[in-house]
Amino acid sequence: MTMVATTQFRRSAREAALAAAPASAGARRRPAHTEPLAVRLAIIGFAVSFLSVFVVLPLILVFSEALSKGVGFYLSALADDEALAAIRLTLTAAAISVGLNLVFGVAAAWAIAKFEFPGKTLLITLIDLPFSVSPVISGLVFVLLFGAQGFLGPWLQTHGIQILFAVPAIVLATTFVTFPFVARELIPLMQEQGQQEEEAAISLGAGGWTTFWRVTLPNIKWGLLYGVLLCNARAMGEFGAVSVVSGHIRGETNTMPLLVEILYNEYQMVAAFAIASLLALLALVTLIVKTVLEGRIEQGLHPDDH
Helix, strand or coil, rough: HHHHHHHHHHHHHHHHHHHHHHHHHHCCCCCCCHCHHHHHHHHHHHHHHHHHHHHHHHHHHHHHHHCCCCHHHHHHHHHHHHHHHHHHHHHHHHHHHHHHHHHHHHHHHHHHHHCCCCCCCHHHHHHHHHHHHHHHHHHHHHHHHCCCCCCHHHHHHHHCCCCCCCCCHHHHHHHHHCCCHHHHHHHHHHHCCCHHHHHHHHHHCHHHHHHHHHHHHHHHHHHHHHHHHHHHHHHHHHHHHHHHHHCCCCCCCCCCCHHHHHHHHCCCCCHHHHHHHHHHHHHHHHHHHHHHHHHHHHHHCHHHCC
């Protein structure tokens, strides 16, 4: 009887200890929102101050300088022939590069996410290359390829083809520095979605293009738009690579960022800030659309939560 009583006592003590353990562990875990008020205020204040100094204040200064001589002077600066040429060139280069990167990004993401093949890791590495190479070095590569003393320069001159210091070089440089954005946005999205829906469509008799248009594209549309948005924003703001290959021919090969530098160096401050304010407006619109697309992507990934 004594041994039975001792065993029952030990079992009861062990059960009581196990029952009390989660409560004590939970007591030791403190939610983040219970941090001292002073700590929370200090962290929030630091974040707000940092953003105010490095984001909000520069934006305010750009627009205030652009409008310092009035709205009329601001509009006339934007309507200048050189400014209009720079705006047209920027939009043209961005449109072409985004279109090329759209096709490449979808094809690369589809291949990487849906298939296994030799060299897959190398392809992913090459896609990330523009993130690790300076844009100036990228522009220099095109000079070494298409310049008069470059690898293809003599052949191009013989056939009367002008690439360097012309619109084609600007498009090529812009495309190079922006091609990771669409692919890098789609690859993890398509990998997370898997291949079940495509396999089901093919098993029901759908062809490759039908599967892409009816199944794959609707599933990636918000991620695709997000990647295109980031690619377009980067294309319009590109400076380093374009500066190397453009030749700075006024009214012909100067994009908006290049024109801002030229006007600023010539002490045409208001005109320079007017072009800069237009770029800033495009950036703000990009941020608004980016926020909307992020919400759409989140809904697509977690439809049951909404």
